[in-house]
Amino acid sequence: MEAFGLLLHGFAVLLTGKTLLLMMVGLVLGIFVGVLPGLGGPNGVAILLPLTFTMDPTSAIVMLSCIYWGALFGGAITSILFNIPGEAWSVATTFDGYPMAQQGRAAEALTAAFTSSFIGSLVAVLLITFLAPMISTFALKFGPPEFFAVYLLTFCSFVGLGREAKHKTVISMSLGLLLAGVGMDTVSGQLRMTFGSAELLRGINFLVAVIGLFGISEILLTMEERLALRGHAAGISLRVVLSVWKDLPKYWVTLLRSSVIGCWLGITPGGAIAASFMGYNLAKRFSKDQESFGKGRIEGVFAPETAAHASGTSALLPMLALGIPGSGTAAILLGGLMVWGLNPGPLLFVEHKDFVWGLIASMYLGNVVGLVLVLTTVPIFASILRVPFAAVAPMIVVSCAIGAYAIQNAMFDIWLMLGFGVVGYVFKKIGIPLAPFTLALVLGNRAEDAFRLSMIGSGGDMKVFWSNGLVGTITTLAILLLFWPVIDKALTSVTRMVRPAKA
Amino acid sequence: MVALATQTISSMSNTDIEIVVDDPTAPEENSPAVASTRVVDIVVSLLLLALAVTLGWDNWRTGASWDSTGPQPGYFPFYLSVILGGASLYGLGAAFVSRREATETFVTRAQLRRVLAVFVPTLLFCLATQYLGLYVASFLLIAGFMRLVGKIALWKSVLTAFVFTAVMFVTFDIVFDVIMPKGPLEAALGR
Known part of the structure; x- marks a missing residue:
């Protein structure tokens, strides 16, 4: 119940005119970013981050997280009305959302999407409210070996569970970890991998890399596609909203199932994309009338949207409790925390109560405000798509450059951003995933520090990672996950060998 | 590059507006790899x-x-x-x-042409930022890109570029006090 009291305190922190205004601004910018082609959640948050440098951390995080919710809402608008998923996680929403729009049920589909987004987020926020303080209290007992083991677990699960080619995930991750080490070594003060360049002394800033990798490269990729679109933007009337909401209890199984899937995949680094597809597929499999999926069934909108949002929101749980982001966007928010001088991790709950509970309260409030905002303003946002891309593209480039420069006031960073833009474009096209790179770059230094501190503590003995039950379990689990594809294959062949023998 | 269907927002009250956006310079499907x-x-x-x-x-x-x-x-x-x-x-x-x-094709010739149509201006923009400052560079990029790549009317391009750059300047330089690289123009204006 302590959580409840602190949450109320968080609301008290938020309910000022200034914060509410920032919240609205963040949501509008977020929806904007989600609707526009060539921008998405991570890019939007990364580009707009410099705006928040002069704010106090609580206002800043409220605005940034609202941009994130806004982007999550915005992705659904283009998927349903134009069959163009604004985000990878809204691809599954197009399966039934677009057919519904074609049948003239666009308003119904949009209401369903926004409502289920809201429900998914709400379930995830509830989970965060009650689970995050518990996990962080538990994690306060962690020493360097435990932290390194948790980092290892994160990295290994990316390699073992990711759908991309394993060596490409390894490349992406080791490159990120290496680049994180460029510059001054925090322990010994010695220079590493700078090759005598004064510009590299500062190191490679995580946010600069993210702006290039996601912002610039996304524009290059968007230009490859055909940019034509055709669709109807519908206003949503209160009558439609109420009729969809009245039917909502009928779909409670689908909503609950998708929320659980989303929360689970959000906390483990599976991500919103996997969650939305899994939510859709399971809803289809358990349905009595599988044929009607893909032809405009409202459940086909509920299922992926709930899962995607539950996942996108719950990705913030490991970030708050352990300092390990569960998604690319969470990694960027984490980068923001560091800029404001906050040290992400379990101590955050002890040292910065106002901040943490303000953030959690803003998740509740942001989702309620967001729901009302999107329901009332859909036609305006849909017409953003009419703005020619030739006008939008250079503005995005300028915003990216402003963002990259503002972080360290360095012209070199603008060039670095351009370089990362090209790298991101090529990597995406040959299937090297960018999420592990982002995660490795933001966690690199802390993972290395944890490793070195545990090595110093043990006098260079690797056995420290198996020195007690907790750290041993995590390390073993990490190694199991790393080799999971091999183990999985071995298990199947073993069962195959055993079965005929029994028969 | 993206032509617009001219339709006013006023039809919003009918709760249904059609949005059509064409892309006449879209990369051809059969372009060689x-x-x-x-x-x-x-x-x-x-x-x-x-x-x-x-x-x-x-x-x-x-x-x-x-x-x-x-x-x-x-x-x-x-x-x-x-x-x-x-x-x-x-x-x-x-x-x-x-x-x-x-x-598998990495990129077709038509696609590469379009990608370069964004990449080259971006590169020039970075160069211009280094010597002319960010605000002048951003005005040049937006106006130039809209006019030359997007084939949008000159006055629209220049106006959009000016408004956007001015908004950025007010937001960052005046309101939020985030300093951007500046060049001779800002120096001449005493900022």
Whole structure:
């Protein structure tokens, strides 16, 4: 119940005119970013981050997280009305959302999407409210070996569970970890991998890399596609909203199932994309009338949207409790925390109560405000798509450059951003995933520090990672996950060998 | 590049507005391939390998072993370079044998032309930022890009560019006090 009291305190922190205004601004910018082609959640948050440098951390995080919710809402608008998923996680929403729009049920589909987004987020926020303080209290007992083991677990699960080619995930991750080490070594003060360049002394800033990798490269990729679109933007009337909401209890199984899937995949680094597809597929499999999926069934909108949002929101749980982001966007928010001088991790709950509970309260409030905002303003946002891309593209480039420069006031960073833009474009096209790179770059230094501190503590003995039950379990689990594809294959062949023998 | 269907927002009250956006300069479907995914994959693997060797060597020089205080600064990154090198070598091999990648197109000529139509102006914009300051560069980029690449009317392009740049200047330089690179124009205006 302590959580409840602190949450109320968080609301008290938020309910000022200034914060509410920032919240609205963040949501509008977020929806904007989600609707526009060539921008998405991570890019939007990364580009707009410099705006928040002069704010106090609580206002800043409220605005940034609202941009994130806004982007999550915005992705659904283009998927349903134009069959163009604004985000990878809204691809599954197009399966039934677009057919519904074609049948003239666009308003119904949009209401369903926004409502289920809201429900998914709400379930995830509830989970965060009650689970995050518990996990962080538990994690306060962690020493360097435990932290390194948790980092290892994160990295290994990316390699073992990711759908991309394993060596490409390894490349992406080791490159990120290496680049994180460029510059001054925090322990010994010695220079590493700078090759005598004064510009590299500062190191490679995580946010600069993210702006290039996601912002610039996304524009290059968007230009490859055909940019034509055709669709109807519908206003949503209160009558439609109420009729969809009245039917909502009928779909409670689908909503609950998708929320659980989303929360689970959000906390483990599976991500919103996997969650939305899994939510859709399971809803289809358990349905009595599988044929009607893909032809405009409202459940086909509920299922992926709930899962995607539950996942996108719950990705913030490991970030708050352990300092390990569960998604690319969470990694960027984490980068923001560091800029404001906050040290992400379990101590955050002890040292910065106002901040943490303000953030959690803003998740509740942001989702309620967001729901009302999107329901009332859909036609305006849909017409953003009419703005020619030739006008939008250079503005995005300028915003990216402003963002990259503002972080360290360095012209070199603008060039670095351009370089990362090209790298991101090529990597995406040959299937090297960018999420592990982002995660490795933001966690690199802390993972290395944890490793070195545990090595110093043990006098260079690797056995420290198996020195007690907790750290041993995590390390073993990490190694199991790393080799999971091999183990999985071995298990199947073993069962195959055993079965005929029994028969 | 994207022509607009002219329709006013006023029809919003009918709760249904049609939005049609054409893309007359869209890359043709049958444009010849410039490179296969395999070629690019091999080149990238080689570059990553070279990077791994360079970084590995640098870390070895810094010291990648143990001393009395624990691991030396190069220890952690050295082994990462080894992992990166190993993974790129594997990737090189995998790219050579992959039949799927050999037939896959990395980019067609028409697509490359469009990508360069954004990349080259962005590059010029970065150069201009270095010498003319960010605000002048951003005005030039937006106006130039809209006019030359997007074929949008000159007055619209210039007006949009001016308004956007002015908003950025007011937001960052005046309201939020975030300093951007400035050039001769700002100096002449005394900012």
